[in-house]
Structure formats: C-alpha cells, structure tokens
Amino acid sequence: MNILVLIKLVPDLVEELTIDAGGTTLDMTWLRLIINELDDHAIEEAILLKERGEASVTIVAPDVEGVDDVLFTAAAKGADRLIKLTGNFTEQVNNHALARAFTSIIKDLNPDLVLTGVQAHDDLDGSVGPLVAGYMGMPYVGYVSRISLSSETATVHKEYPGGVIAVMEVKLPTVMGIQAAEQPPRYVAVSKVRQAMKTATIEERTVDELDLSGGVTVSRMFQPEISERATMIEGDEEQVSARLIEIFREAGVL
Amino acid sequence: MNQDIFVVIEHLRGQVSDISYIMLAAARALAQSQGGRVLGILLGHNAQGLAKNLAADQVLYLDHPSLADFTSDAYQRALASLITEQAPRAVFFGNTSIGADLASFLSAHLELPLLHACHSVTSEGKLISQICGGKIMTESDLANTMTLVTMIPGGFKSEEGQSEKPPEVTSMTTPALENLRVTLKEYIEPEVGDVDISKEPILIAVGRGIQNQDNIELAEGLAKALDGVVCASRPVVDQGWLPSTRLVGKSGKKVKPEIYLTLGISGAPEHIEGIVDSKLIIAINTDPSAPIFDVAQYGVEIDLFDLVEALTEKVGQAKG
Amino acid sequence: MTTATASPNPSYSETIFASLFEVDEGKRIQTCLQCGTCSGVCPFGYLMAFPPHRMIAALRADMYEKIPASDSVWMCVSCYACTQVCPAKIPITQGLMTRTKEETLLAGNIPTELQSALENSQRYGNPLGESPRKRADWASGLEPQVTLMAKEKRPVDILWFVGDYPSYHPRVQIATRSLAKVLNALGVDFGILGPEENSDGDSQRLAGERGLFEMLAEKNGKVFRKYQFNEILTSDPHAYNAFKNEYPTLGISYPVHHYTQFLVERLDQLKPLLKQEVNVKATYHDPCYLGRANGIYDEPRALLEAIPGVELVEMSHNHSYSLCCGGGGGGMWLDGFQWEKSHVRLSEWRVREAVATGADTLVVACPYETPRFEDAAKMVQGAGQLHVKDIVELLADSLGD
Numbered sequence: 001m002n003i004l005v006l007i008k009l010v011p012d013l014v015e016e017l018t019i020d021a022g023g024t025t026l027d028m029t030w031l032r033l034i035i036n037e038l039d040d041h042a043i044e045e046a047i048l049l050k051e052r053g054e055a056s057v058t059i060v061a062p063d064v065e066g067v068d069d070v071l072f073t074a075a076a077k078g079a080d081r082l083i084k085l086t087g088n089f090t091e092q093v094n095n096h097a098l099a100r101a102f103t104s105i106i107k108d109l110n111p112d113l114v115l116t117g118v119q120a121h122d123d124l125d126g127s128v129g130p131l132v133a134g135y136m137g138m139p140y141v142g143y144v145s146r147i148s149l150s151s152e153t154a155t156v157h158k159e160y161p162g163g164v165i166a167v168m169e170v171k172l173p174t175v176m177g178i179q180a181a182e183q184p185p186r187y188v189a190v191s192k193v194r195q196a197m198k199t200a201t202i203e204e205r206t207v208d209e210l211d212l213s214g215g216v217t218v219s220r221m222f223q224p225e226i227s228e229r230a231t232m233i234e235g236d237e238e239q240v241s242a243r244l245i246e247i248f249r250e251a252g253v254l
Numbered sequence: 255m256n257q258d259i260f261v262v263i264e265h266l267r268g269q270v271s272d273i274s275y276i277m278l279a280a281a282r283a284l285a286q287s288q289g290g291r292v293l294g295i296l297l298g299h300n301a302q303g304l305a306k307n308l309a310a311d312q313v314l315y316l317d318h319p320s321l322a323d324f325t326s327d328a329y330q331r332a333l334a335s336l337i338t339e340q341a342p343r344a345v346f347f348g349n350t351s352i353g354a355d356l357a358s359f360l361s362a363h364l365e366l367p368l369l370h371a372c373h374s375v376t377s378e379g380k381l382i383s384q385i386c387g388g389k390i391m392t393e394s395d396l397a398n399t400m401t402l403v404t405m406i407p408g409g410f411k412s413e414e415g416q417s418e419k420p421p422e423v424t425s426m427t428t429p430a431l432e433n434l435r436v437t438l439k440e441y442i443e444p445e446v447g448d449v450d451i452s453k454e455p456i457l458i459a460v461g462r463g464i465q466n467q468d469n470i471e472l473a474e475g476l477a478k479a480l481d482g483v484v485c486a487s488r489p490v491v492d493q494g495w496l497p498s499t500r501l502v503g504k505s506g507k508k509v510k511p512e513i514y515l516t517l518g519i520s521g522a523p524e525h526i527e528g529i530v531d532s533k534l535i536i537a538i539n540t541d542p543s544a545p546i547f548d549v550a551q552y553g554v555e556i557d558l559f560d561l562v563e564a565l566t567e568k569v570g571q572a573k574g
Numbered sequence: 575m576t577t578a579t580a581s582p583n584p585s586y587s588e589t590i591f592a593s594l595f596e597v598d599e600g601k602r603i604q605t606c607l608q609c610g611t612c613s614g615v616c617p618f619g620y621l622m623a624f625p626p627h628r629m630i631a632a633l634r635a636d637m638y639e640k641i642p643a644s645d646s647v648w649m650c651v652s653c654y655a656c657t658q659v660c661p662a663k664i665p666i667t668q669g670l671m672t673r674t675k676e677e678t679l680l681a682g683n684i685p686t687e688l689q690s691a692l693e694n695s696q697r698y699g700n701p702l703g704e705s706p707r708k709r710a711d712w713a714s715g716l717e718p719q720v721t722l723m724a725k726e727k728r729p730v731d732i733l734w735f736v737g738d739y740p741s742y743h744p745r746v747q748i749a750t751r752s753l754a755k756v757l758n759a760l761g762v763d764f765g766i767l768g769p770e771e772n773s774d775g776d777s778q779r780l781a782g783e784r785g786l787f788e789m790l791a792e793k794n795g796k797v798f799r800k801y802q803f804n805e806i807l808t809s810d811p812h813a814y815n816a817f818k819n820e821y822p823t824l825g826i827s828y829p830v831h832h833y834t835q836f837l838v839e840r841l842d843q844l845k846p847l848l849k850q851e852v853n854v855k856a857t858y859h860d861p862c863y864l865g866r867a868n869g870i871y872d873e874p875r876a877l878l879e880a881i882p883g884v885e886l887v888e889m890s891h892n893h894s895y896s897l898c899c900g901g902g903g904g905g906m907w908l909d910g911f912q913w914e915k916s917h918v919r920l921s922e923w924r925v926r927e928a929v930a931t932g933a934d935t936l937v938v939a940c941p942y943e944t945p946r947f948e949d950a951a952k953m954v955q956g957a958g959q960l961h962v963k964d965i966v967e968l969l970a971d972s973l974g975d
Contacts, residue, residue, distance in 0.1 A: 013387050014698065015705050026390070030707075034697065099362065119354065121386050126358030126368040126404070134362025139327050139435040143351040155439070160266055160351050163444025163453070168325065171435040177354075187689040189679055190696060191785030214361060216369040216401060219380075220393040230537060230553030237564040240554050244536065244565055245572050247552060251534055252276070252407040253456055253480065253513055254572055462952065489952060498914065505687055505910030522949070523744055545744070 001055035001149060003046045004111035005079075006102050006132065007039035009064050010122045017223070024218045025092055035070045038117025044181035046115050047078045049147060056080045060105050062089040062098060068202060069193075075200035076192040082200060087207035095123060096214030099131035101207045106136055111173060113154065118142045118177030125215035129177035139170050142177030255400055257290025260345040262297075262333065263308065264352045266324070267441065270304050273348035275415030277405050278309045280375050281346055282414075287379030288396075290343055294421065297321045297332055302423055309417035314340075314424055320431040326355040327436040334360060335429045337400070344396055346372075349404040357404045367397040374409025382409070387531065408512075408533075448499040449483050455512040456482030457532075459502060460490050461525075463518015463539065463558060467495040472562045473517055479569040485509065487525045503528040517558045521546025538562075587638035590673060597669035605662045606630045612656035612666055617898055617923075618649040621915050626656050626666050629674060642681040647674045648688070648911055651920065652780040652903025654866040658894055667780075671903070675782030691907035692783050695790065699772035700738040701907060710768030712740070712747040716754055721765035729802035730765040732757075732836075733828075735817070737810035738773050739941035745948065746941045752970035753809055753833060759847055759973050760840055764807065770797045774813035776820065776863075781904030788824065791816075795826040805829040807836050809966065811863035811940045812902070818868065832864060833966060834939055838873040841880060848972040851883035854961070856968075857933035858886065859924060859947075860896035861940035874939050877965050881972045889927040897924045901942030921950035925957050935961040937968065 011017060012032040020027040046057045058081040059074045061067050071082040085101050106114060116129040133140030145165075146157035149172075158166045159179050170176075233243050248254040259281040264271045274294075281292040294310035296302075299322035305313040316336065320328040333356060337345060345360075347353030349371060361368035373384040373391075381403065383392045451457060458477040464470060470484065477484045484500065491501045502509055504524040510531035517538050519525060526549055529535060537550035538558045547553045554561065581588060594600045606627070613625030623646040624632060632638050641647065656666040664670075678684070684692075691701035699706050713720040721730060734757070740750040757764055772793045779787035798806075806828050808814050817830040837844055858878060864870045871893050878886050891897045898905075900920030905912070913919065925947055928936040936947055944962055951957040 011386065013389065014703060015707065017386060017389055019390075024392075095358075096362070096368075119349075123370050124383060124385055124392065126361050126370050127354065130355060130358035131362045134359040137363075140330075140355060140359055141326055141436060142355045157442070158351060163450075164266070165442040165444075166323075167439040167442060169437050169439055174435070184686065186682055187679070187684050187692065189676075189785055190783060190789055192680070194785055194789075214365075214367055216367050216381075216394045216397050218392045218394050222391050222393075223389060224391055228548070230535075230547040230550040232547075232553045232555065237556060237561045240556060240561060241565040241568040244552075244554075245568055247534070247536070248480070248513065248569070249411055249572075251512055252272070252411060254569070488949075492913070492953060498910070501910070505913070523945075524949075 001049075001053065001113070002109065002111040003049060003055050003057045004106065004109060004114045005039070005042050005046045005057060005059045006114060006116040006128060007043065007059060007061045007070070008036050008098060008120060008128065009033040009061070009066060009070065010036045010120050013121065019221050019223065024221050026221070028092070033064055033066050036117050036120040038119060038178055040117075040185045041181040042115040042117050042178040043074050043077065043079065044183065044185040045147060045178055048182055049149060050078060053149065058083060058109065058111070060085065060102060062093065062101065063087070063204075064089050071202050072196045072200060073188055073193050076188045076196040077186060082202045084202050084204050085207050086204050088210055093210055094125045094212050094215045095128050095131055096125055097210040097212045099128050099135060100211050102128070102132050103135045104207070105205065106132070113149070113172060114138070114175040115178055116175070118144070118179050124218070127177065129175055133175040136175070139174045140177070141168055141170055141174070143179040144176045145178075145180045146182055147176065255341045255343060257288065258293050258340070258342040259285050259290055260293050260295050260337070260340070260342045261310065262295045262345065262347050262353060262356065263304070264348050264350060265298065265301070265304050266352075270308070271348070271350070272412045273350055273353070273405065273407060275309070275412040276407050276410045277346040277348060278415030279410035280372070280405060282309065283375040283377070283410070284344065284379055287377060288343070293342070295333070295336065297329055305423050306420045307416050307418070308421055309415045310421045312422050312424060314426050316426050316428045318428040318431055320434060321428070323438050324352050325434065325436045325438050326359070327434045328431045329356055330359050330363070331431055332428055334363060336426065337364060341400060344401045344403055347402065347404045349406045353404055357402050361402050366400050366402050368402040368404070369394055370404045372403045372405045388533065448497060451483055451485045451500060451502065452507045452509050454483045454509070456480050457485050457502075457509060457511045457514050458482055459485050459487065459514060459516045459519055460496075461487040461516065461519030462489045464490065465518075467493070469559070470495055472559070476562050476566045476569070479566045479573070482513070487519050487522075516546055516550070517562065519546055520544045521549065585636055587633050587636045590638050590677065591633050594669045594673060597665050599663065599665050600669050602662050602664045603630065603669065606664060607662060609661060611659050611661065615655045615659050617651070617653065617655065617900075617920050618912070618916060622646040622649050626670060629670055641674055642678040642683060645678070645683055645685070647671065647678050648685055648904070648908055649915060650675070650903055651898055651900050651905035653862045653898035655898065658866050672780050672782065675780070675904070676784055679782040685908055685911040687910050688781060688904050688907045692778060692781070692786060695773050695775070695778050695786060699790065699793070700742060701773060701778070702738060702742050704742045706769045709741045709771055710766060712750050713754065713766070716751065718758060720754060722768045723765045723801050724768065724770055726765065731763040731804050732807045733798070733801065733803035733805070734764045734766050735774070735806050735808040735810075735813055736766055736771060737808060737813050737941060739945075740809055741771070743941070743945060745945050749809065749941070749944060749964035749967050752964070752967045755970045755973065756837065756844075756966060760843055765801070765803070767797055774810070774816040776812040776816035777902060777904060777906065779820065780902065781907070787820075791821055791824050791826060795821070795824065798826065798828065805831060807831055807833060809833045809941065809964075811861045811868070815863045815867055832870060832939075834864070834873040834877055835870065837969070838876050841876065845880050848881055848969065850972045850974040852881050852968050852972045853883040854935040854968070855885045855887065855933045856935045856937045857889050857928050857931045858937045859889070859899070859928070859943065860893060861938065861943060862896070862898050862902055864939055865896055866894055874965055877969065878937060881968055884968065887931045887933055889931055891927060897927065899924055899943050899946045901946055906942055919950055919953075921946040922954050925950045925954045925960065929954065929956045929960060934959065935963055937963055937965055939965050
C-alpha cells in the first residue's frame, strides 16, 4: 500500500501579517512559514495507517523556507520517503499551480491513497486535495477523520456538523482531505529529528513551469479594522439584550 | 454564458442547511448588481419538497437514487454536466463538507476559476473573501469566464435567502450515474457523552463571577436558547461545578467558536490562550479593568445576574 | 541485581542504569538504601505509581520498562526535595527523574499541554508560543531606553538575560520593568538581547527534552559570542541554573548572577536609595532553583530586610525545606494533567502556609511564581487579600519616583 501525503507551508498567524506595497498580496518579508496544521494531521493519519498494516509513506512538499525541517520531522515520525518540489515557489504560488505540480509526482508514483489536509487558512483559490483529484480524475472525499483500508477500497468517516458522521466507501486509488487524524499529531523529540537529518535524504524534483491560472484576480487585499479594546454596549439589561440579539443576527447565529 | 447565478443547495437527511439560504442571499446581491437570475440547484431523490422556501427565481432539480444522499462522485458528475450545459455566470458552493468536496474538484475538472472563502458581496457586485483566520480580506470581481465561488457564513442572514412563495421547480435530465466510486454506507449519530467544546460554534463561558454551582443553570438556559454549550474557566472546573471536558484555556481546550460569550470571567492569560481563535468574543463583567475586555470585541459592564435572564427571554422571542 | 554494564547484551534497565553514572555523583545510585525518604518528601510522591525509590527498585529488578509506559513521572516537578534529603546523596532529580522523562517522551507518552510548550519552544524560542519579534516589547516606553544589543552594538558591563515569562507574561512583565528601574537607579550599564534571545531551555531539559535544550543553548551561545559583556544577570533562577551549571558543559561559560546576588553585592549603594517605606508583613518563598538547587538563601532575605517598613516572617517550610510552587521540570505545562490526578495544587499548599504566617504579602524571586501564586490565592480560603510580589517590585516601590 503506497500512501502519498501532500503538504504545504502556510503563513504563521502568530506573526503579524502585512500587505505588500502593491496592495493585492501578502508581504512575504517577515512571514514565518509553518506546516499547514491539517497537513500535519494528514501525515499523522498516514503514519497510523502504516503502523497498522503494510504501507509506505511518502511526503511531498514545495521547496519554500523551512521545508527541510518539516520533512525531516516527518521522517522522524516514520515517513519512508521525502520529496521536495523545486521551482519558483518563492513567489506566492496559488493552490491550482501547486495542485498541478503535485499531479506530476502522482502520475510517477502511482499511489493507492493520497492524503492532504482538507483546507489551509491561506486558501484563496480552493483547496489542494480536491483540485488534485479534479486534475487526476480521481475520487475525492473531504472532512475525513478516520480511514480503514482494504486492498481495493477505503472506508472512511466523513464529518458533518453536529457530530454526525457519514461512513463512505471509496474505490482506490483516491484522494482524501483530512479534517482530523485519529489521534493528534504525535510529538517528536528534537534528538530524533536531528538524527533523521543525518540518516534521511530529501529527493528533489524540479517543476519547470508553474501554471497559476485558476484563481480569481484580487483587486485589493486589506486587513479588517482591529480595535484595541471591546466596544462597550451601554444601557440596562433590556437595551443590552436587544443589541446583543442584533449582534447574534449579524454573526449568523440567530 | 448567460447571467444566471447558480446556488448549489445543500441538504442533509431531509434538512436544507443554513448556508444554502445564505448563498441565495449572496447570489441575489450579485444578481442585483450585474443582472441575471438566481437559480437554486437541487440534487436529490424525491426531494422536490426541499425547494419550497428557497428564495430563488427558479430551481433546477435533478433526481436520481444515487443523489438521495450526498456522495462526492455522483454529485460531481451531475453538476459537471449541468454546469457545462447551462453555462451560468457563476456557481456558489458552501465551504462545507458538501460544497468543499465539489467546488475545487469542478474548478480543476472544468478549468473554471474559483474564489474561495467568500464572505459577502458588495452593492457593486464585488466579492469579499476572508482568509488567514479572519485577519486578511480580499476584494475581487467575477472572472471574465464562468466563475465558481465557495461561500462562508457571516455576510448574510439565513432569512434573506428564504421565501414564503415557493419557486418554480424544473426537472432536468440527470446524466447516467454508473460505476460510482464513492458510496454511502450509513450515518452515525454523535455519541451521547460529553460534548467536544472545541467543535462547538456557540459557547457560553462561565468564570468565578458565576459564584456558585446553582447559578450555572442561568448559563445553561442561555446556552440552550442559542443552541450553544456551556464551558468554563479554571476556577469553575476546579470547584467541580463543571467537568474538565468543559475547561477552556491553557490546561484545557482551545476553542474556535463563532461566538464566545463570557459571564464573570476576568481574562487571565491562561484562559485567553484557549479563546484566541474565537470569531466573536462578548464579555460580561462588572469590572471595567478586567483584561477580558482587551480581547473581546464587545463588552458589557452590567451584572450578569441582571442580564442573563433578560437575554435568554429575548433570544427565545427572536427565535419565535 | 544490576550494578554495571558488565553483560554483553545489556537490558533496557542496565542501559539506563549505566547512563545514570554519567551525571555528577551519579554512581551513588548504587548505594540506594531503599529507605523511601525521597518518595516520602516528594510532594506528589503519594500519587506516583513509581516514586523515586520504586524507580530504583525497578531498575535493580530489571523492570525499568514499566516506567516510561506509565505516566507516573509527569507528576515530578523537579523540585530537588528528594535530592536534598537522600542519605546516600544520589542526584535523583538531575539524573533519574530527568532521564526517565527523556525515556517517557521518547516512548511517545506525553501530555498535550507539555507537547505544546515544547513545540512552541522549538518554533518560537519560548514555551508560550509568542512571536520572537515581540520579546522586548515589555521595554517599550521605558525611560531611559533599555539598550538592545543588536541595535546599539556596543560592549556593556552586564548582559541581562530577561527570560521567557519575564519577557512575555503580562503579570511578570511588571517585575521585569521593576528590575529595569532598580538597575537604572544604580547606574548599571546593561543591555538585553530582545528578539535574539531564546529560552534558556532548563525547564525543557528537565522535562525530558535534552535535544531541545542543546538546540536552544547553541542558539544562545552563538548570540552571546557576538557581543562583549562581563557577566550575565538574570531574574530567572531556572536560567541562572542553566548558565551556571549546564551551559558550561556545552562550552558556553560566562560568569552569571541572579539579581538577588547582584543587588546584595551593591547593597551599600542601593540601601540609601530605598527611601519610601513599604509597609508589608512579608513572607519569603525560597524558589527551588535558587534555594535547594543552588544554595542561595540569604541574599534574597538581606534585600528584604534592607527595605524600610518590611517585616519578614518565615513560613513553616523555609530555606532548604521550602515547598515547591509546582512550576519546575515541566510543571508549568502540566497543570491540567497533574490536577486530574491530584485535585490539589502545590501552589495552593504554599499559599495556605503563607496565610498561616499572618503575612499580607507572599514575596517571590522566580518568574514562575507570581502567576502561580496569584492564581492559587484566588482559590485558597482566607487568601483573598494576599498580595504576591517579586522582591524587585518591592525594591522598585521603595525607590519612589
């Protein structure tokens, strides 16, 4: 069983985000890039599947700052193969371009199962998983929180709101968007990662051209106004309640 | 390509979801600025009845046993053929377990541009998306070709997409749906155990200000009225007034609700750590210098014991 | 019975046993009497499936593997109480407890909260998960401006290693600013590293992450080498312990003082400046890493006695018998886990002792303590009016404006 995990790195929201001078995209200068949290879950799910049965896990990521550390950490967790896609990934690459780049690896490696996080917080032109499935003509199930494999099919738990689960059966090979691994991503001691840096190798594959078509042009990128302190709602309990009802309505919860 | 805006209606086990109505409202706003009609796209089996309160100019209905419940393969195929045939201006999908399985797939498969995380539509017909945990907003126009859009809630109210007058429902030919690779086996109901507060969209959080265990009932009443769940800061859990599964903060859970309403919580850093991903924080505390007001969007200084009952009643009235 | 790695294929227990000899005085573990005093004095010993003396028994019985499989060791807060009472003088905390946490972590057995703190330390250089760029924000607006080494690029007399909680935690920042005020009043030429500073790593080391500790130490070492200074000053006993006892083993060696030692050396200069009366009845809590771990008991008291208006009383457990606040050895990040098992907090015990002395102020000298004790005071009956202050805050108050 050959499992491929597609991961990408996203801006860390702990750092301040700024818009670049052009006004339509993020300023990359001070951005810290970290692994997309749900891709980390996808890696965890892949490792769990490997631990349960015969499977080999390959991680594929675009070459951006910090990717080596992320790949070696995955190796320390048990990933068998690490592949880095090199090319012009330093510019802001959208998910369509990334998905197209991933398809060339998938065609080469012919995996049984492709896992990736169901979404990322910087997604503006859709999500990698279903885009890849669309380009490859493979089936896709998203919001997956449990997988069990047989030789030809996968049985998955697909999450709906309110804790409802749909149990789906999917023919392999398939792409899946992970919402949560069956256990939270495991901790890996720094000493193990350092060891992996010595023993594991990262293969490089060049992506010649990045085709960015498929997004919608952004005419303006901006940050919502952030107030330093709460807006105080004045009045007695009747007046305050009325205002709170309005706020609940605006938020879509009433 | 015509000027019609399609909205892919989502339903789960006989219920049309809120996002469907929200999308209809958004589609209406878009249609108003650039012309065209709003069409609901309903896929199902013997499900025409679900169209009855959709605020759409027309509903295109595709019926097939394989469409009775959502499965990605069947819905992708049915929609691919419909979109290609009808060539609408834009198609809206929810950013949900249903819509998100469809939109990006079709964007790649049909080579149509896709705008994700759309939150609202301005009066000029501009689409506003919200990304990076709500910290970044973008403004876009529809592309020159057919454009797909995934929508998140917040910009429109569900009522705006509902109508008293049922729309005209037109049955369309459904393509053959054979050799489907994704099939539904069964649904599993959530376990009757304690709730997972990290997945709840509406949380009413109680702190020391609630004073004793009996008063938690007040919070439970408000939570029930709002379809929310009660959670707590550490002192409340330490006293045993609520189980540790309800603890929010550094040594408890990190939550990311749409609404986090606090009752008598001061806002110690260890608690704040658990709530930074909340969409909207509303703090009720009689102490104006409480640090919770530095992270809340809205604050109320009146006594929670005066407020909660009045609020619970008003919510009940609002829900009708 | 196992005493050395004589066998050709050492068992897990034998390997661990042998590795413990590498710690200073580590061989003393061979002379354990199984008296059980360590487990008896351990604040959470009664809740551990394997308190210290049973761990040694397990090693001797070749049954060590039971221990990383249990989560027992996460109750240890590395307070050095066991080390201090052991009649055989076995370095239990430094050797056995730390090593066992390393093994338990490698076995994948780690509470979530601790995992986050360790991952944050790796990614951001601090366990709180704050942006490194904001590490000097506590100093903004202070007059005179605090010297940032990277900006001013000049030699200083004192490199003030501020630390994680003193840099980022809102309550502890108050003490940090107080120390800046005192240093300025004394005309000390000091500088800070700000965003270049990484966590000292000592608590992470004691929580079982040796690799992470070495990584952080390497980074700090590189930064130290960039600048010229005569000594390192810190308000954090854990950082003090790291720089004094651990960093030199990695080739990073500088003279280091805790601020209490530093200020006592300058007491002649400081005392005349302490003009304002600070009328408190204070009781002083000996931090584990100043007291038991490094023998510093008198200097903090000398400072308190120099402040006019301060009346000092001792708690029943004081000096080397002091009760731990529960923050060390990973304890800062194990609250949820430890609470589930014990339903008591060590900080609450200590606050109760403070209240019993009749003091109105519990005085501390470690950045973990102010938030921990303030939190605990909310929960303890009769502690509603108890203030918690770092010594340096009282000094700053006494300086006046």
